[in-house]
Amino acid sequence: MTRPETTPVRPGEQLPLEALREALRGRVPGDVDALQVEQFPGGFSNLTYLLRLGGTEYVLRRAPLGPVAPGAHDMAREAALLSRIHPVLPVAPRPVLVVEDETVLGRPFYLMERRRGVVVRTALPPEYVARPEAPAQLSAALIGTLADLHAVDIDAAGLRAIGRPEGFNARQVEGWSGRWRRARTALQGSGDLPDTLPDERVMAWLQAHTPTESAHTLVHNDFKLDNLMFDPQDPGRVTALLDWEMTTVGDPLVDLGLTLTYWTLPELPGGAPNRVGAAAPGFLGRDELVAHYEARLARHVTSSLPWYEVLGHFKLAVIVLQIFARYRAGQTQDPRFAPLAAQAAWLITEAQRRIDRVGPPAHG
Template sequence: MTAIDQARDIREGEAIDAQALTAYCRDHAPSLVPAEGVIEIAQFPGGASNLTYLLQVDGDEYVLRRPPFGSQVASAHDMGREYGVLSRLHGVYDYAPRPVIHCTDESVIGAEFYVMERLRGTIVRRDLPDDVVLSPAGATRLCEQLLDVQAALHTTDIDAAGMRDFGKPEGYIQRQITGWNKRYRNARTEDVPECTAIMDWLAARIPDVTRTAIIHNDYKLDNVVFDTDLTRIIGVLDWEMATLGDPVMDFGCSMAYWVQADDPEPLRAIRMGPTQLPGMLTRDEMLERYREATGQTIDDWPFYQVFGLFRLAAILQQIYKRYVEGKTTDERFKSFGDSVRVLADQCERVIRDS
């Protein structure tokens, strides 16, 4: 595994018709069309939500994003929204990739899609790439970079970005609790917990605060692109759920992915990044730096922690249900039910300690 995120052969059942894509781009985005032949397509290995492909065109590289096969949750895979966010943020937020084209004609490749520039760098997934050595001091800097880039988004001027109409911040927290509780119930399979007590606890603890910022809604390690030695973030990916809302909710969702070295073994077993390494900041240290970077007062941190964990459980459960029902055969999703159970346990742990 090298530091640069590598595209691979396309997974079975997730192919794109290169001829049809080339023909569409020839009519709508001539800059993407090769002088001869067709666009070359490979697939990036990560991602359990939208699918991501590498397009190679006469030596240039682009990225195509499309919804997953078999998804019934259209709001979580809104290509037009993601393209619109990038179109507005690119130029005012240094980490937003440049969008190139958006296609709503599902007959072209079987789904709506958009294409953006490729940011060539390192994406950190569960473990560090084999050719990257990260000292404890380097791990600390990585954490600080990750947090500071999120804080920069949360303090970006909404009007300068032209995003005043990209959400309904009033009542945002209430809608999130109601919506994710409903999504979990609708996606639940018999082998995962009901989580009724967790949902009731969240509904009873909604804070009476009004904060509005541009939020990413899925900001985590494998959605940012670092330079090759992990010293600087060069871009942020996966903007399909971006909106206007409470930035602390966004930060709480990010911390749901943050597994540290002293966490219970079942939680460490499902970590999605190398956040347990020496030098990585703890969740409490990340919270303190976030407060300093944004000036936010956070009086009920356990609420935001539990929300982030439960929302992640609901997301994984939606994907797991697709696997259980045979709507996807991707074996990565087979263990997601186990992850849902671990996250529910962590929710209960935070509630007991709050």
Template structure:
């Protein structure tokens, strides 16, 4: 299997013969379901080829999962971290397999109360931001002071590291973001990529587990909220074989309702949210440009990567519009 040598993993675990499949939908770290016939695990490893600095850190993912699961927040429980690259060629970790549904298809969503599901996600994000990092063992997981300014610099560096073509307006968007950066409040654990298809949902629409913690750190919680809003308007789902944005599906609450719900549950001031939305659009544009870069180099695994690059210009435009109050 591309990206995972099951025989070497079996020898490392001293287990019965293993079988595995790769989960679809991932655009960065690679994720596999693995079983020995009795036990089920999920394995996470970095992507093939091009790896940006500070990205795809398996030890960080393992640490945040361990802390959050111990605190009772819905995440998979980590089982084992391996930093020895001799095992499968890269660091990886195993976590427990959690049952649940990832909603990627509009036909699935139309069968449930989508408004209730979306507001549950908003509540879950607010609950994450309510956790005291020091109290759960994550006091050293990041530097909240100056978080927004560092993020503006960091994602510009990530863009430069993945640049393979000209992108109209993206340099100007970065410059506009850097002019008036919100100081932000006290830091919380932030997920960094919180969206509908990064969450496992139970049959009764509870959150069984929040997935994909590769960009988590201590930082400004409004960055998570803004990215969630940007994702709501992006084509994450499939409808009759065509991409569709979650907000275009009947039942999805308005963005204003999501913001109001978050503000009420968290008690946070959301008046500067337009800047955060603009930055979220810039960040997502850079992430997708990195995926596009790996696709052009033949370093992606799976399908759907050929359309990623076309999403970037619209995000750049959205960032500019957000700064103008739209």
């Protein structure tokens, strides 16, 4: 049995339907008066909805509720990126309409084409349970798609200007460190984080051993299994790569390090068991994933990866702590966010454990 992709809209995250109808009227194909809205339940950041306009469907993306950092969750930028990336990387969905008028939903938003497929999260989906080869095929398709992303010729596609690739790694450390400190300051006195976290040590190590970029490519910045959609009949075929909000140009190994972080996570405090990934039966292990990536791009990267994996753990810690800070401030009531402080603490501690094991990286 195929699971539904969407759910009723969560309380507090409903859209003003009449204002939305008027914003779409005459601007997209479909019966605007027949508008129906459901929500895609995955993801902890931007809000994503399914719009049905009679027989026509679109996906709507908007920023999360509450205050957001300047430049973050920029839906107009995300749509503009997709319009340039889609022609050279077809797994990127095609944007259809951008609405920058904040009086409609309170934030700019955009519509993109509806892609169909299976999203794999914490368990093997029913579509693939009877296929013993499915876990290996999903793994190979995941890492193959990342390699394809990094193989895009950013100069031929006119994409180099979407970021500043020189000095990218140093800015990653500086930027994510600043975000961590701001989120931690917002939680000061709450008791949500232990005082003994090695966060400053982790940030100091990352800064002291920052490598020059290994290459300059597109960087998705949140590449993980559940940001992909797969063909229900073919677990080796990706039908969409989603969540492009942080895409830029920089060092591709930053993407690989974060992907490996997600891939090797155990069950986190208060989280769903991470049954899909390196430790799950039939899925490729961490080293096999890296070998597939190296073979696809004909490039050796293994010796450089420890720094990037520590950065991946740190970045994920920052992301979940920022979300928790919004939750603690009452800007969202989503109960999924309650355990995120404990998860951020685990991730920072794991980053330090990895530093203790590997010492200075090979390039340091």
